[in-house]
Amino acid sequence: MTRAATITRRTLLIGATAIAGGVAFGAWAVRHPHDNPLAEGLGAGEASFNPWVKVTGAGITLITPHADLGQGAVHMQAALIAEEMDLEFGQFDTAFGPPDPAYYNRAMAAEAGAAMAALTPISAAMAEAVAGGAMKLFGVQGTGGSTSAPDSFDKLREAGAVARETLKRAAEELTGVSAAEMTTEAGRVILPDGRALPYTDLAAVAAEVAPVRDVVLRPSSEWRLIGRPMARIDMADKVTGRQVYGIDLAPEGMLHAAVRTSPRRGEVLSYDASAAAGMRGVQDVIAVTGGVAVLADNTWRAFRALDAVEIAWGPAAYPAEQAEHWEAVGASFTDARMDAEWRADGDAAAALSAGADVAAEYRAPYVAHQPLEPLNAVVLVTEPRVEVWTAHQLPRFLQQRVAGVTGHDAEQVVLHNQFAGGSFGHRLEFEHVTLAAEIANARRGTPVKLTYSREQDFATDFPRHIAMARGRGAVADGHVTAIDIDVAGAPVTASQMGRIGLGGAGPDTQLPAGVWNAPYGPEHFRVRSYAVPGLAPVSSWRSVGASCGGFFIETLMDELCHAAGADPVEERLRLMTDPVARGVLEAAAEMAGWGRDPGEDRGLGVALVESFGVPVAEIVEVTATEGGIRIDAVWVASDSGTVIDPVNIENHIQGAVVWGLGHAMNSEITYRDGMAEQSNYHAAEGMRMHQCPRISVRTLEAAPRIRGIGEPPVPPAAPALGNAIFAATGQRLREMPFRRHVRFV
Amino acid sequence: MRLTVNGTEHELDVEPDMPLLWVLRDELGVTGVKYGCGIAQCGACTVHLDGMAMRACQVPAAAAEGAEVLTIEGLGGGDALHAVQRAWIDEQVAQCGYCQAGQILQAAWLLETSPAPSDEEIDRVMSGNLCRCGTYPRIRAAIHAAAAALREG
Ligand code: FES
């Protein structure tokens, strides 16, 4: 493929540009395909440049295009640039990239396309519609869908290599020595005679020379950083309290705001602020979209005054009682509600016409995100621009939303992205930022920090969607022969895209996620999904659809193995169609010593789910004690291709297992009188230390492409735990949270 | 009222029932102490009050009058790291990091009262500190490592 074709295809070109005091390396984004946008002399607005590396006489800054939600994006992305650029940790600062289309998330777009291409029963038009939806959401600098690693892996190393080679060219310009004879090391260009020129000394000259874009990335055998344990650059700040989060910001003259919006997402019928208005420190009580806000000189005073405001809320637009939500889901397995048939191998209907060996219904509840840092945003509105300090996963959409509130153009909205105290999908939403903008707009010229109380955060969390599955299957001669599974639930993609103002076209890909792509090939396998309208608005929750789908299919599979009298690992391996998935299942089985007798009152359960292109197998061991079920150990094997940092990935996989197990055991959101019944962590606590098992991790690297690991270890945790409890006690768990049915220690 | 935070004395005029958490964060700008729940359910606001690990969201300003408050900023003293912080770095514990100041202060207090804690003891003392990122396995390992380091002096 020629260079021109490459450029046109991805409309992204690594290059360089002069900046004050030096040079920046990064990506040109071109609005229309060009043969060579840098050479052609582009008109204004036809191209934009975003730096990933800035070198000036004063120092080196590496830019992180993706939000850092705790996954270590800042560290990992800096490491990728430093690998090719020959920088050591400590030789550079990091900063978040401002919103710009050049930080195009390649992986998200490719992911959507590739996933759909693998779907034979779906029409090309349908695949495109679905892929297009994902691209709209994440295509532009989004952080989500476990795409940070794949998106960055090539292009940041490329940027590092371009920077390195261009700095050598600058050294050539300066010394007359051929660049080909130079090497680089620890932030310096080394000349053949041993002289060393620091990059910072070359910055000015590098801005003048033509950038060297013809670079070859180093083979993995030459990597110094990638694949080795690194001390994360944010670690020291995070253990000393120096790490600043959005909630900690306090620009000069700032006011503190608190807000209460309708727990039914409806209207404010009336409110009485007379008691609050005179309270100490209170500056103002104002009506905002769907609620009331207090401005004060201190967060607590704002919270307290808000508690003194009496508000009458209008009704919810969704069913008031939780039972009605389940009734609506249960009534949706109809032809009229069918979203799509995702898989139709063999003829499952015919195979099961004489009756099923297993027929069961499974349920996954609404669940809140609730990262530990409550939602917050600092906003300063002035005539020429709006500044926003917050942690957000969709910067470009955030600009548009804020501009819509204040009446500015999107380009006038400046986002200063912040380190997030967790997200799990929560910081894909906009309400807290647009409310902060609304309040700040009423106080132009004064920075306003809106801090959600935990209760406000719970009450207005757009939870993980609710879903139900009806599964049937047949066994013969000790094997699983037919699986027919229908999944119905709230369509999360449409719900989320609707709030952004993008129409969701085509069937909802998240409803059958983890199910339709189960890497098994029984003779008959049918998967259909049904979208249930009118339920509570929902959002992406760590691993999204697969967090429900994985539980459904892997519990059904376990029931079928049991009915067939087959070993759950051996039968899965027999049905396996994907060699990478086979590898992880074999590895987990070996780690756990699968096949051993765990002893009295103990049981092992297995599950394997593929999500975001990554198969993960988990085996859980439990003991049924007097005081309840105790989780003793979890063995996890995953394959997301090249591992950038073995310690960071282990931490993430352990965290995802804790997330998956904790919520499967303990957490749900239920509605009563149109409001979430759970108001704080006491009622939805996920996992705590005393319930946390030993978690052993093995990361295989057989997958051909690098992929993200933030989400894929979540879905297998719930079914592996449920299957283990069945093995230990004979009690089959078909509904999360499990504590509705069993007691945990 | 008077309050000593990390060795520095402050003179303040706040409501007696303002929680220490907000006195520290909003009145004194000591932001290492975090707000997570406000109802003693998460431990993000943990500080040492006269040497005891306490939830700052539950301590009214009046009750802290005259007490010595230690926050993450003061642990270890100056630029030095406490053994628990060093262990946290060695084990690469933090993900988002938001809970970790509370975890570290709770763990430091645990090790003062029990120099060689068992897993059960760790579970008991640390279960009030939520980590939504799920770093518990590494926290446990780091506490054992810090305990060993402290014992060896
Ligand atoms: S904020 Fe004090 S325990 Fe959560």
Ligand code: FES
């Ligand atoms: S590291 Fe994120 S909450 Fe603990």
